Amino acid sequence: MKVSLFVTCLADQMYPEVAESVVRLLHRYGCEVDLPELQTCCGQPAFNSGYQDEARAVARNLIRAFEHSDYVVSPSGSCAGMVHHYYPDLFRDEPEWKAKAEALVAKTYEFSQFLVRVLGVKDVGASFPYKVTYHPSCHASRLLGVREEPLELLRNVRDVEFVDLPKKEDCCGFGGTFAVKMADMSEAMVCEKAAHVCETGAEVLVGGDMGCLMNIGGRLNKEGKPVRVLHLAQLLEEGVKLR
Amino acid sequence: MSSSDTELIGTGLRKRTEKALNDPFLRAAVAYTTDKLRSGRLAAMEEFGDWEQWRSRAREIRAHTIAHLDYYLGQFADNVEKAGGIVHFCSTGAEAVDVFLKIARSKGAKLVAKGKSMVSEEMHLNHHLEQEGIRAIETDLGEYILQLARETPSHLIIPAIHKNKRQIADLFEEESGQPMPPETKALAGYARQKLREIFLEADIGLTGCNFGIAETGAITLVSNEGNGRMVTTLPKTHVVVMGMERLVPTYDDVEVMLNMLARSATGQKLTTYTSFITGPKRRGDLDGAEELHVIILDNGRSAQLGDPVFQEVLHCIRCAACLNVCPVYRHVGGYTYGSVYSGPIGAVLTPLLQQDMKEAGQLAYASSLCGACYEACPVKIPLHDMLVQLRARKVKLGLTPWTERAAFKIYATGFGNVKLYSWGAKLAHYAMKPMARGGQIRKAPGIFGGWTQSRFLPMKPKRSFRERWAELQRELQAEREKQLGGEDR
Ligand code: SF4
Numbered sequence: 001m002k003v004s005l006f007v008t009c010l011a012d013q014m015y016p017e018v019a020e021s022v023v024r025l026l027h028r029y030g031c032e033v034d035l036p037e038l039q040t041c042c043g044q045p046a047f048n049s050g051y052q053d054e055a056r057a058v059a060r061n062l063i064r065a066f067e068h069s070d071y072v073v074s075p076s077g078s079c080a081g082m083v084h085h086y087y088p089d090l091f092r093d094e095p096e097w098k099a100k101a102e103a104l105v106a107k108t109y110e111f112s113q114f115l116v117r118v119l120g121v122k123d124v125g126a127s128f129p130y131k132v133t134y135h136p137s138c139h140a141s142r143l144l145g146v147r148e149e150p151l152e153l154l155r156n157v158r159d160v161e162f163v164d165l166p167k168k169e170d171c172c173g174f175g176g177t178f179a180v181k182m183a184d185m186s187e188a189m190v191c192e193k194a195a196h197v198c199e200t201g202a203e204v205l206v207g208g209d210m211g212c213l214m215n216i217g218g219r220l221n222k223e224g225k226p227v228r229v230l231h232l233a234q235l236l237e238e239g240v241k242l243r
Numbered sequence: 244m245s246s247s248d249t250e251l252i253g254t255g256l257r258k259r260t261e262k263a264l265n266d267p268f269l270r271a272a273v274a275y276t277t278d279k280l281r282s283g284r285l286a287a288m289e290e291f292g293d294w295e296q297w298r299s300r301a302r303e304i305r306a307h308t309i310a311h312l313d314y315y316l317g318q319f320a321d322n323v324e325k326a327g328g329i330v331h332f333c334s335t336g337a338e339a340v341d342v343f344l345k346i347a348r349s350k351g352a353k354l355v356a357k358g359k360s361m362v363s364e365e366m367h368l369n370h371h372l373e374q375e376g377i378r379a380i381e382t383d384l385g386e387y388i389l390q391l392a393r394e395t396p397s398h399l400i401i402p403a404i405h406k407n408k409r410q411i412a413d414l415f416e417e418e419s420g421q422p423m424p425p426e427t428k429a430l431a432g433y434a435r436q437k438l439r440e441i442f443l444e445a446d447i448g449l450t451g452c453n454f455g456i457a458e459t460g461a462i463t464l465v466s467n468e469g470n471g472r473m474v475t476t477l478p479k480t481h482v483v484v485m486g487m488e489r490l491v492p493t494y495d496d497v498e499v500m501l502n503m504l505a506r507s508a509t510g511q512k513l514t515t516y517t518s519f520i521t522g523p524k525r526r527g528d529l530d531g532a533e534e535l536h537v538i539i540l541d542n543g544r545s546a547q548l549g550d551p552v553f554q555e556v557l558h559c560i561r562c563a564a565c566l567n568v569c570p571v572y573r574h575v576g577g578y579t580y581g582s583v584y585s586g587p588i589g590a591v592l593t594p595l596l597q598q599d600m601k602e603a604g605q606l607a608y609a610s611s612l613c614g615a616c617y618e619a620c621p622v623k624i625p626l627h628d629m630l631v632q633l634r635a636r637k638v639k640l641g642l643t644p645w646t647e648r649a650a651f652k653i654y655a656t657g658f659g660n661v662k663l664y665s666w667g668a669k670l671a672h673y674a675m676k677p678m679a680r681g682g683q684i685r686k687a688p689g690i691f692g693g694w695t696q697s698r699f700l701p702m703k704p705k706r707s708f709r710e711r712w713a714e715l716q717r718e719l720q721a722e723r724e725k726q727l728g729g730e731d732r
Contacts, residue, residue, distance in 0.1 A: 009658070013668050013671075020708065027723075035712050037661060037709070045654065049647070050635040050643070051651040054655035170615070175610070180690055185260060185609065185611075186611065190697060217701075
């Protein structure tokens with residue numbers, strides 16, 4: 001199966017190891033992964049700030065990048081959600097681009113969604129002997145409807161001690177430009193989230209979106225808390241090696 | 244703070260946010276109550292069966308009503324009049340105030356007993372009555388407390404969400420001149436007795452309207468305190484002030500809506516009291532007002548009709564579910580929104596009703612766009628999408644700072660072209676380098692300063708994923724060959 005990695009600008013520039021884990025796992029299941037060179041960002045920072053023309057310019061570039069792909073897989077529920085939820089509407093006045101946007105929507109998946117729904121993999125055969133808690137990202141769960149898939153994958157990891165994160169559905173306060181623009185509101189939210197993470201006594205916080213994890217991890221780091229922050233793909237890949 | 248900093252979100256909002264965040268008592272009180280309300284809502288949803296189906300049904304009812312609002316308004320007004328009521332259509336708050344004052348003067352009114360009414364807050368009625376020498380007393384316990392504190396509601400359904408018993412006892416003590424123990428029973432007892440006097444003495448009873456039923460002209464009021472019944476039956480004149488969108492076509496529809504309202508608001512099956520009032524007292528009726536006026540207010544609402552993006556905001560049934568799940572509201576409380584309506588619905592509604600994208604429009608940024616509000620809304624208003632659309636409106640109107648406009652121009656050019664993107668990323672790496680310590684940036688300059696105030700920013704690694712891609716591919720290829728080789732053997 002041919003799969004194109006939609007790496008996202010954040011994972012590409014800040015968290016290459018996350019993208020690497022995604023590729024290694026996909027490779028394990030026989031996917032032939034490519035990295036369309038044209039891609040940059042999904043346009044979300046501009047779109048969420050109200051700059052729709054600017055978002056369209058960036059979105060066009062992404063659509064072009066994946067025009068010839070069969071499947072597009074991203075380590076970010078937020079970026080995949082941007083494509084699914086907003087791209088067709090963003091091009092509502094340009095029928096040709098709207099059709100292209102819809103074609104991209106039809107083949108775009110978030111990582112865990114692709115693993116579970118398309119590849120039918122629920123158990124990657126990993127072992128991860130740590131205490132782990134999971135933060136479901138707002139955009140992955142609410143915008144994209146990816147709720148069960150990450151949990152399904154986690155449930156099948158051996159030796160893991162899974163603890164529920166209190167108030168897990170509450171936003172961590174990232175929200176892209178929100179964290180910069182409304183830094184004080186965002187701070188109140190991330191502090192609460194970090195406190196909940198610590199309350200669980202987990203050694204590892206796992207999630208499916210590097211934006212949120214950068215935010216929560218940044219707070220945990222500032223507080224000097226010894227919690228490892230991992231993307232689900234990283235946890236799974238490490239767990240496979242540990243077995 | 245530099246001027247471009249303040250420009251980012253407007254000083255009013257920034258100051259109110261700061262004030263709220265520095266009030267640990269308010270934050271604890273709001274968090275405590277909203278937590279209780281949202282767990283109540285979840286329990287009520289579960290027990291109700293297929294919540295999503297009910298939600299769709301409720302949405303359909305609202306969408307249908309709003310799409311045919313002119314028809315239903317006509318039908319409703321006709322039926323109110325047939326039942327003996329008097330209808331006044333007002334396009335602005337000021338007009339509605341005039342109508343109310345005219346009624347009050349013709350009755351020689353000195354005292355108005357108010358049931359809960361957000362719309363009268365919207366038109367600042369109390370203030371105008373005071374100027375005319377007419378006393379208006381709030382009879383919803385929460386609103387009564389706020390009136391004593393000279394504040395306005397900060398939550399749609401629990402107006403005094405941010406006050407605790409001690410504060411309430413202090414307010415009652417001040418008013419009564421008697422010592423007041425901070426106990427629910429004593430406080431409620433005092434208020435009950437005090438308010439009884441008001442009900443009996445008042446010349447006019449004023450209420451809002453949860454739903455108007457077009458097919459009969461009935462007005463539906465829900466409450467948990469019973470003050471609604473008192474206000475509508477004891478004074479000789481009853482005046483209803485309602486937003487023009489507050490209608491449903493039939494009794495069957497109102498049944499669905501009341502279920503959704505109570506469950507979403509407080510997790511109740513139905514509120515303790517639900518009143519249906521059709522016209523004034525008829526011959527043979529034991530109680531009821533002798534005269535019933537219905538003031539139907541537009542005040543910016545009709546401007547949303549026909550708007551492809553914002554019409555749905557008129558579907559709102561003011562249940563406050565969106566407030567209770569909103570992580571921003573939970574931390575900053577209602578006053579931060581600087582208007583009658585708070586939380587996510589307030590952030591959308593206020594700039595629209597006031598037709599003010601500049602100041603009120605700043606509220607559009609008071610959200611991380613997490614979508615919790617949409618998920619909770621019993622009539623599925625996509626508030627998170629509307630917030631983005633409001634921001635887009637600000638951009639179109641040229642109301643965003645030039646620095647931001649320039650930044651996004653650069654973004655569009657840079658991220659619209661992979662060469663520029665890669666080159667910019669390199670540049671960013673070198674710009675970040677001197678700031679980093681141990682892989683972290685602890686203090687970033689400019690607009691990122693707010694971020695590093697509360698969290699570290701990771702340092703960008705030297706090589707991006709795409710720079711490492713070729714190598715990774717070779718590795719994977721070798722692995723595959725090794726595997727295949729193994730199988731061959
Ligand atoms: S927007 Fe929805 S959730 Fe919020 S108050 Fe209105 S009806 Fe309730």
